[in-house]
Amino acid sequence: MTDTTLGETSGADRVRRRKAWIPVAGIVLATAVLAFVFNGRFGQDPRLVDSPLIGQPLPALKLEYLEQEGALTFSDLKGQVLVLNFWASWCIPCRLEHPILTAASAAYEGRGVHFVGILYQDREAAAVRFLDELGRGANYSYVVDDGSRATVELGVFGVPETYFVDSDGVIRGKVQGPVNTTVLISTIEDLLAGRDPNL
Numbered sequence: 001m002t003d004t005t006l007g008e009t010s011g012a013d014r015v016r017r018r019k020a021w022i023p024v025a026g027i028v029l030a031t032a033v034l035a036f037v038f039n040g041r042f043g044q045d046p047r048l049v050d051s052p053l054i055g056q057p058l059p060a061l062k063l064e065y066l067e068q069e070g071a072l073t074f075s076d077l078k079g080q081v082l083v084l085n086f087w088a089s090w091c092i093p094c095r096l097e098h099p100i101l102t103a104a105s106a107a108y109e110g111r112g113v114h115f116v117g118i119l120y121q122d123r124e125a126a127a128v129r130f131l132d133e134l135g136r137g138a139n140y141s142y143v144v145d146d147g148s149r150a151t152v153e154l155g156v157f158g159v160p161e162t163y164f165v166d167s168d169g170v171i172r173g174k175v176q177g178p179v180n181t182t183v184l185i186s187t188i189e190d191l192l193a194g195r196d197p198n199l
Helices: 002-041 092-107 124-134 146-154 181-192
Strands: 062-065 071-073 081-087 113-119 140-144 161-165 171-176
Touching: 062 146, 071 140, 081 092, 081 146, 081 181, 092 113, 092 124, 092 140, 092 181, 124 140, 161 181, 171 181
Parallel strands: 081 113, 113 140
Antiparallel strands: 062 071, 062 140, 081 161, 161 171
16 A cells, blocks of 8 residues: 555656656747847847848838928938938837937938938827927928828837938838947948948
């Protein structure tokens, strides 16, 4: 009786030990898969992402201005390097990157670079209050993406996201998440010089 009980207990312990390894094995497998997927991005800024639109012409977009009458037609900006930033007043990272974008817009004023802030799923009044508080950029157009047309056309996942377009109207890079000064300036300089940006 005692031997049988011990044998049953020992078998149950073995089953419990095997079951305990299942979550551990799952974590190890998930880690290995992630390492394989992201191996090519180690050492790079994780916010720099590939997009099927890189190398493609900027879609034909016409968006209403946020604070004035009329609409911005993107084809009218051909010949300039464009920095298209999707943002919202409720977005904390947008608040953090806003001074970087406005400072860069002032630095590149008159150099063939135009910044466009595209309002993403936000109330216009809240967006205006955001700009009143944090300031507006120079050579910077603020537009509203009614109906999320630009969001869909460019495949935006969330805010902030920034797209870089060369003077021929071709999308050359994308940053998902807040842009930093180094990436912003180096990308603009590459596009002004006719080089492919290192994104």
